[in-house]
Amino acid sequence: MRYAHTVQAVRDAEGALMARLPEGALMQRAAAGLAVVGARVLGRVYGRRVAVVAGSGSNGGDALYAGARLARRGAGVTAVLLAPERAHAAGLRALLDAGGRAVGAAEGAAVVARADLVYDGIVGIGGKGGLRAEAAELMRAARAGGGAVVAVDLPSGVDADTGEVAGEAVRADVTVTFGTYKPGLLIDPAAELAGAVTLVGIGLELGAPEVEALQHADLAGLLPRPSGESDKYRRGVVGVVAGSDRYPGAAVLAVSGALRGGAGAVRYVGGGGPAVLARHPETLVSSGSPHEAGRVQAWVVGPGLGDDARARTAVAEVLAADVPVLVDADGLRLMSRDAVRARTAATVLTPHAGEAAALLGRAREEVEASRLTAVRDLAELFGATVLLKGSTTLVAAPDPAVPVRVNPTGTAWLATAGSGDVLSGLTGSLLAARLPARDAASAAGYLHGLAARLTEGPLAAMDVAESIPEAWRNVCGG
Ligand SMILES: NC(=O)C1=CN([C@@H]2O[C@H](COP(=O)(O)OP(=O)(O)OC[C@H]3O[C@@H](n4cnc5c(N)ncnc54)[C@H](O)[C@@H]3O)[C@@H](O)[C@H]2O)[C@@H](O)CC1
Numbered sequence: 001m002r003y004a005h006t007v008q009a010v011r012d013a014e015g016a017l018m019a020r021l022p023e024g025a026l027m028q029r030a031a032a033g034l035a036v037v038g039a040r041v042l043g044r045v046y047g048r049r050v051a052v053v054a055g056s057g058s059n060g061g062d063a064l065y066a067g068a069r070l071a072r073r074g075a076g077v078t079a080v081l082l083a084p085e086r087a088h089a090a091g092l093r094a095l096l097d098a099g100g101r102a103v104g105a106a107e108g109a110a111v112v113a114r115a116d117l118v119y120d121g122i123v124g125i126g127g128k129g130g131l132r133a134e135a136a137e138l139m140r141a142a143r144a145g146g147g148a149v150v151a152v153d154l155p156s157g158v159d160a161d162t163g164e165v166a167g168e169a170v171r172a173d174v175t176v177t178f179g180t181y182k183p184g185l186l187i188d189p190a191a192e193l194a195g196a197v198t199l200v201g202i203g204l205e206l207g208a209p210e211v212e213a214l215q216h217a218d219l220a221g222l223l224p225r226p227s228g229e230s231d232k233y234r235r236g237v238v239g240v241v242a243g244s245d246r247y248p249g250a251a252v253l254a255v256s257g258a259l260r261g262g263a264g265a266v267r268y269v270g271g272g273g274p275a276v277l278a279r280h281p282e283t284l285v286s287s288g289s290p291h292e293a294g295r296v297q298a299w300v301v302g303p304g305l306g307d308d309a310r311a312r313t314a315v316a317e318v319l320a321a322d323v324p325v326l327v328d329a330d331g332l333r334l335m336s337r338d339a340v341r342a343r344t345a346a347t348v349l350t351p352h353a354g355e356a357a358a359l360l361g362r363a364r365e366e367v368e369a370s371r372l373t374a375v376r377d378l379a380e381l382f383g384a385t386v387l388l389k390g391s392t393t394l395v396a397a398p399d400p401a402v403p404v405r406v407n408p409t410g411t412a413w414l415a416t417a418g419s420g421d422v423l424s425g426l427t428g429s430l431l432a433a434r435l436p437a438r439d440a441a442s443a444a445g446y447l448h449g450l451a452a453r454l455t456e457g458p459l460a461a462m463d464v465a466e467s468i469p470e471a472w473r474n475v476c477g478g
């Protein structure tokens, strides 16, 4: 698992550790890691040009000490001080003692433009809001110059706790973060600015994370595997209420996802039966209402369902069932909040940003800019597990003390019609296999993203469904 902690949690842990260590020890650990990564980025240190853009806080201190380390190895290091009278004094002294030099911001543009490596030590976890004009201009010059930009702790200008970007922020090639990931390094729009993130341990003892990201090994532990005792009912039957005469494709895609998610059987209910059977003859198809379809261990309701009276009744009926339920797409518009809140079995809602915005009564842009807040608010509002789709897929449990899961797989190629339907079916399958809601949703998001990556390039939703078994093998090794 990869963990990310809030600024407050980092500060608390730092405080406890600093009380036990000699002064400056933590900063030296940070600077050492920063210099190692800088040297790796440079390839050869001797004779290379390094710029250290330093603000007034400890983030600048880290960068200045790292610059000193590279200067001792023969790099030509120049500090560009945004606040010369408030620069980290000991760090600056160390750099000057090592043969580096320092200039003010006015001379900085030429320095960063010529540098092979630019450290962004403008602000770290103490930062508020976007870059100020002077810093923004310098970092634009750095990017135009073509040297590698290495962010210290996080790209300056992003919100460490939420991944929000209010105004301009640094776009880094590499970010070296200390002690733990910060939520902003994993959640867009900030995550996209961090480049490749390296974690440098500095010995912090941290409590519960705010955000966590499953890794391959975690997923292998979560995914169900059939055993000798299995039969199709024990493996779980998933019911899919999706599609309509008008949108039979959504039914086919949701069933495809469900079939590849390891369910023992898939029951399909709705107007897309002939299309479903043509593609997936193994499906148990019925055209009545959900309660007439036979027993299931989980329901998926909503993709391509339309919004007529029959669709509305089907959603209400499924929500009244005492088994896990996933609601997507049209189902999200038709469901009643009270009916969702009244449920005792697991409920998973899977909105994209537009649907989340409608449910919250916010603008879509606001949801995209503040994904972590949006997913937490929705989970609380509906008392349900919420998977918010998009450039960073997040999964929140209704209990705000439970860390939000951020999906590390995926690709922008997934933004193609119908791929969400596949995800619904896949998640439903894992719910039918009795995974808890948060695990089912985050494991499905992971497999879905990995399946898309494995298809490498432009893809259609059905390609994602067809790559799920390969993604599964990739995770579980066979
Ligand atoms: N405390 C420690 O011993 C350690 C701290 N670490 C470093 O210290 C950083 C945190 O240091 P600080 O608490 O000093 O805070 P920062 O260095 O992140 O920034 C604080 C300063 O920046 C100014 N500022 C805030 N927002 C700004 C903006 N948008 N534009 C320009 N200036 C802005 C503030 O007025 C303040 O003076 C971490 O991110 C990390 O890099 C690491 O060295 C690990 C150990």
Ligand SMILES: Nc1ncnc2c1ncn2[C@@H]1O[C@H](COP(=O)(O)OP(=O)(O)O)[C@@H](O)[C@H]1O
Pocket: 329, 352, 388, 389, 390, 391, 392, 393, 410, 411, 412, 413, 414, 415, 416, 417, 418, 419, 420, 421, 422, 423, 448
């Ligand atoms: N920019 C992006 N980067 C990565 N994944 C994305 C991006 N945009 C959308 N996705 C993913 O693509 C899928 C699209 O689902 P959805 O929006 O429901 O579309 P549809 O309703 O057409 O199936 C989701 O899994 C979502 O997380």
Ligand SMILES: [K+]
Pocket: 059, 120, 121, 122, 123, 124, 151, 152, 153, 154, 155, 156
């Ligand atoms: K920084």
